[in-house]
Amino acid sequence: MFSKSKINEPGPKQSGADNGTASSSDTKSSPNAGATMSNTTPSTTPKSKPAPSVLSSDLTITGNLRTTGDIQVEGTVQGDIRAHLLTVGESANIEGEIVADDVVVTGRVVGKVRGLKVRLTSTARVEGDIIHKTIAIESGAHFEGSVQRAEDPLSTGAPNVSASASVSSAPRTPPPSVPRPAAAGPAPTAEASKG
DSSP: OOOOOTTTSOSHHHHHHHHHHHHHHHHHHOHHHHHHHHHHHHHHSOOOOOOOEEEOTTOEEESOEEOSSEEEEOSEEESOEEEEEEEEOTTOEEESOEEEEEEEESSEEESOEEEEEEEEOTTOEEESOEEEEEEEEOTTOEEESOEEEOSOTTSTTHHHHHHHHHHHTSOSSOOTTSOOOGGGOSOOOHHHHHO
16 A cells, blocks of 8 residues: 655665665775775865965066965066065065055055055065055054055045045136136126125
8 A cells, every 4th residue: 555665666776775885895995995085085175275476586577467366576576466465575676556455565665555454564665555454564664655444445446436526526617816717708806706
């Protein structure tokens, strides 16, 4: 009256289970089979993070650098750099804009720095504005420029958007003290502008 489920019925699935049992017993008896199983495990796990790209102290690059990984600069870069983590070494000289999630400066940077986390060590020399979410400046660091906190410092125009909006909303007529061009007619008097 009751029928058995297909799981318990003998057939191809049962023999496949038997083969699985046989292969697991073969794995236990064969020393190489265990090594094969351990080799398959790392392929299923995510790959490890690649090592940072290192630009040595005798290297000079003219042009922009862009990566989603990490860069350690010890040489000279004349151009913009965009990376996940940028480490500016003590002998490094960068002339251009830096945009990175994490920026650690121990060398010289001339240009704007944008980063979620920016750190200037005691040997850092930065000439330019820094836009950051968090910043740390060690005693002895040389910094000339402005520091501005932003929720998203990596977006390239966020601080300027509000400034340009306020400028565009300004009235287009010049103030009364500024003379108008000759084509516009005579300059208004102080009494007329107050009225």
